[in-house]
Amino acid sequence: MLEPFSVAQRVRARARDAVGHCRLPRYVRGHTGTIVADHGMCLVPDRVVGGNPGTPERVYAVRFDAQDLWGAEEHTVTIELWQSYLESL
Amino acid sequence: MTGTHADGVPARRVRAVEQLLEDAGVLSGTELDDFLDRLPATSSPANGARIVAKAWVDPEFRHRLLHDANGAISELGYSGGGPTVVLRAVENTDEIHNVVVCTLCSCYPLALLGPSPSWYKSEAYRSRVVRDPRGVLAEFGFDVSDDVTVNVWDANAETRYLVIPKRPPGTEHLGEQELAELVTRRGLIGTAPV
Numbered sequence: 001m002l003e004p005f006s007v008a009q010r011v012r013a014r015a016r017d018a019v020g021h022c023r024l025p026r027y028v029r030g031h032t033g034t035i036v037a038d039h040g041m042c043l044v045p046d047r048v049v050g051g052n053p054g055t056p057e058r059v060y061a062v063r064f065d066a067q068d069l070w071g072a073e074e075h076t077v078t079i080e081l082w083q084s085y086l087e088s089l
Numbered sequence: 090m091t092g093t094h095a096d097g098v099p100a101r102r103v104r105a106v107e108q109l110l111e112d113a114g115v116l117s118g119t120e121l122d123d124f125l126d127r128l129p130a131t132s133s134p135a136n137g138a139r140i141v142a143k144a145w146v147d148p149e150f151r152h153r154l155l156h157d158a159n160g161a162i163s164e165l166g167y168s169g170g171g172p173t174v175v176l177r178a179v180e181n182t183d184e185i186h187n188v189v190v191c192t193l194c195s196c197y198p199l200a201l202l203g204p205s206p207s208w209y210k211s212e213a214y215r216s217r218v219v220r221d222p223r224g225v226l227a228e229f230g231f232d233v234s235d236d237v238t239v240n241v242w243d244a245n246a247e248t249r250y251l252v253i254p255k256r257p258p259g260t261e262h263l264g265e266q267e268l269a270e271l272v273t274r275r276g277l278i279g280t281a282p283v
Contacts, residue, residue, distance in 0.1 A: 023245055025192050027219060039175060042247050059246045070220055075239035077219050079192075080246035 002083050004058055009035045011062060011086040021049040024085040028077075032089065033064040036078060044082050057083045128204065136167055137201040137251055138272035142265045144178075145256045154178045158251065162201070170200055173247045179240070180253040181279075186233050188226065188279030189242045189250040190218045198249035202277050209278065219243060229280045252279040 005011055015030035023045045041056035062081050066073035110116050140162055144151040154161040158176035159169050169176035176198060179187040191197065195210040208214050218225045222239045226232070233239060242250045254276040260268060275281035 023193055025243075025245070027192070039246065039248055042173070059248075061248070066220075073221065073223075075222050075241060077241045077243060079243035080248055082246070 002057065004038070005035050005060060005083070005086065005088065007035050007038065010089050011035060011060075012089060013062070013081060014085055014087055018046065020046065022046050024081065025079070027069060028062075028064060028079060028081070031064055031068050033062040033068070035060045036063045037061040039080055042082065044084065059083070060086070062086070132200050133203045134201075134272075134274035134277060135203075135269070137198070137274070137277040138269040139265075140165060140167070140178075140201065140251070141253050141272045141277070142269035144253055145268055146265050151180075151253075154253070155180060167200060169198065169249060175248045176201075176251060177248050178251045178253050179242060181255045183255075184236075184238060185240055186237050186279065187240050187242060187250075187252045188218060188222055189244060189252060190215055191244045192216065192219060193245060196244040196249065197278075198251055201251060202274055206274065226280060229275065231281055252277055254279075254281075254283045257283055 010032060011034070012032045013024060013028040013030065018024065037060065039059040039061060042059045043053045043056050047054045059080050059082055061078050063076050063078045066075045066077065069077060107118070107121065111118055140154065143165065144154050150161060150164070153164075155178055158178045161178075162169065162176060179189075181187055189197070190209075192215045195205055195215075197205045197209060199205070214225065219241050222241050223233055226239075244250055254272065256268070257271060260271070263271075271283050273281055273283060276283040
């Protein structure tokens with residue numbers, strides 16, 4: 001069981017390139033954001049498509065500043081990411 | 090995006106998958122047609138509009154909608170989708186404008202907004218709205234004021250987002266039904282003011 005993140009915690013989306021199916025979009029990989037909500041447990045799509053769903057993981061709404069993602073603009077992007085897609089700082 | 094794309098690559102892929110499902114006995118063409126025929130009867134942006142209008146006139150309902158959207162919409166006889174789907178309502182204010190996308194596919198609260206528009210599924214919208222939301226909204230004819238923060242929501246897992254637009258000024262005299270008629274599907278996605 002992974003240690004849950006808490007709301008307001010800063011996290012980094014993992015930068016690894018996925019071998020197969022993955023719902024960690026390239027535009028957030030390697031970037032740092034803030035947990036804004038805990039959306040509960042959910043099966044990990046990477047494993048579901050392989051036919052071996054395993055155990056669910058916690059999913060978080062993670063907010064990124066456009067400045068950090070694109071080096072420009074003032075908006076934010078909030079995306080749901082599974083715990084194993086994230087690492088603590 | 091215009092036209093029906095009946096001969097486009099995605100349409101051909103969908104037909105191939107349908108054929109495989111029929112050949113494997115998973116579903117029949119008739120079952121699929123029945124589902125598609127029923128969809129417009131139960132799935133419509135009128136549902137989302139009714140929810141928003143109620144939130145505009147009923148502060149307690151608005152509060153419940155913002156904190157437990159699944160519970161709030163069940164009061165009106167709606168559900169967010171499958172058993173694992175969590176609906177989250179995000180409210181536009183004088184300071185914040187919300188806009189929804191699903192960058193990796195086209196996730197969307199189907200039951201409350203009806204079948205998604207072609208542009209919502211287009212690669213152009215999905216890739217550009219996270220990079221330059223103000224530019225994309227301007228192309229929809231919607232100029233968001235510089236002093237408003239734009240929050241983009243990428244529906245990547247089991248949460249589906251419903252935007253609560255700002256109630257237009259000068260509508261104090263309107264009832265819930267009339268207010269609901271002002272709310273558009275684009276407003277519920279965040280690409281139009283209402």
